Amino acid sequence: xxxxxxxxxxxxxxxxxxxxxxxxxxxxxxxxxxxxxxxxxxxxxxxxxxxxxxxxxxxxxxxxxxxxxxxxxxxxxxxxxxxxxxxxxxxxxxxxxxxxxxxxxxxxxxxxxxx
Amino acid sequence: xxxxxxxxxxxxxxxxxxxxxxxxxxxxxxxxxxxxxxxxxxxxxxxxxxxxxxxxxxxxxxxxxxxxxxxxxxxxxxxxxxxxxxxxxxxxxxxxxxxxxxxxxxxxxxxxx
Numbered sequence: 001x002x003x004x005x006x007x008x009x010x011x012x013x014x015x016x017x018x019x020x021x022x023x024x025x026x027x028x029x030x031x032x033x034x035x036x037x038x039x040x041x042x043x044x045x046x047x048x049x050x051x052x053x054x055x056x057x058x059x060x061x062x063x064x065x066x067x068x069x070x071x072x073x074x075x076x077x078x079x080x081x082x083x084x085x086x087x088x089x090x091x092x093x094x095x096x097x098x099x100x101x102x103x104x105x106x107x108x109x110x111x112x113x114x115x
Numbered sequence: 116x117x118x119x120x121x122x123x124x125x126x127x128x129x130x131x132x133x134x135x136x137x138x139x140x141x142x143x144x145x146x147x148x149x150x151x152x153x154x155x156x157x158x159x160x161x162x163x164x165x166x167x168x169x170x171x172x173x174x175x176x177x178x179x180x181x182x183x184x185x186x187x188x189x190x191x192x193x194x195x196x197x198x199x200x201x202x203x204x205x206x207x208x209x210x211x212x213x214x215x216x217x218x219x220x221x222x223x224x225x226x227x228x
Contacts, residue, residue, distance in 0.1 A: 035218075040220050041220055043204070045215060045216075048214060056214070090158055092159075101147065101210075103161045103164075104159075109158055
């Protein structure tokens, strides 16, 4: 049982490049989400999904796309990287139903630097 | 909108000292409250939670009580260890909004021998 896995762990991009951050979970969780973590700002929600084929925007969605074709995978795409997207990105998953009652399980994170 | 405020630190304590990290919240409804911990180089993990007023969450010697009258959820531990060095996040999730968690900015704790 690997839990939530993320790849890569580190990535350096040039402004304007695109890339995909991978996230997978093996717990059969319905809910998955992407956060970014910036100093002094905690975690901010980028996009989330309540099940395969369903995605929605979070607090800071601009510049990012997601899709959820399977229960296990929830990739995050940066369309045209900008220095403002330099951050640490976390993927999380949870059982279906309310997050007020269900724990989120986090991946180890991807540290992204955009030059 | 909903928000979480917590002391940002960094907090530095000697081993076996008493720890308090303050957390207050603003919510439109009646949320559940959480403390998550992030050890160096790792993702966040749930430390404890409380779903209703006067509930006390506890785990690994840490405790926090849901105080609705003061909108607070302060984290305490009686005797910290070096292994408790981490960043601690207070968070809330509204019971009526089932798909979002609001995190505070995090408090960095360093425990020195």
